[in-house]
Amino acid sequence: MTATPNDGSQPGLAPSGRKIIYDENGKPCRSCNTLLDFQLLTGKVTTPKVQKVADTTSKPDTYAQVDPPDVELLGRSSWTLLHSIAAKYPKKPNEKQKSEMSQFMTIFSHVYPCWWCAKDFELFIRANAPKVNSRDELGKWVCEAHNDVNRKLGKPIFDCNLWENRWINGWD
Structure with missing residues (x-):
């Protein structure tokens, strides 16, 4: 359908x-x-x-007892956001889009809730300016930024040549 x-x-x-x-x-x-x-x-x-659709028109009687995100949940969510933004970035961005994306990454590094992580991302950006000339370039740049953090945390490194499979096309 x-x-x-x-x-x-x-x-x-x-x-x-x-x-x-x-x-x-x-x-x-x-x-x-x-x-x-x-x-x-x-x-x-x-x-x-079968899924029950929640009634969003009335005020809930109780709220789920969910704690604020810790560094791991915040990190996973943030990387998902950044990779998803790169996946939706234009293949051929105009000058305004390029400027805004560079500004976004810089601002993101300044407002990130974990001050330690924010400073680390800011230093990465200073050494590796965001590559914003195309979707592919930005997607690989975000992947490399993520891999930089993964190396520091002793986590597996992702093959950035496969970023589109993970964030755009899926794994057939």
């Missing part, structure tokens, strides 16, 4: 009943939709799992 936007500006509905967001090419946006809805729309899954 495929869904198409009615006029390109209004989201359609997924089989689950949630709104589907489309990218600039009229295809379902992987980053903007749930994995299940994306898989249903692209035909990778044909039977939806």
Whole structure:
């Protein structure tokens, strides 16, 4: 089953009943939709799992007891964000987009919640200016920045030539 936007500006509905967001090419946006809805729309899954849709119109009686993120959760979430931003960066960005991405990375290194990690990322940026001339260049730069941290933490190093498989195309 495929869904198409009615006029390109209004989201359609997924089989689950949630709104589907489309990218600039009229295809379902992987980053903007749930994995299940994306898989249903692209035909990778044909039977939806039954999910209860939360009532978002009323105030909850209780809140989940979730603690603030620790350094590991914050790190995983931040790297996911940075890799995802690189995956959606234009293949051929204009000068404004290049400037904004460079500024974003610098600002990110200044406002990151872990001051130690922020300083480390800032030093990495000083030594290795963000490469923003293309999506591929930025994706590999983010991967190398991530690998720099992984080396310091004794974690496995990712082959940055495979970054698109991990963050754009998936592993067929």
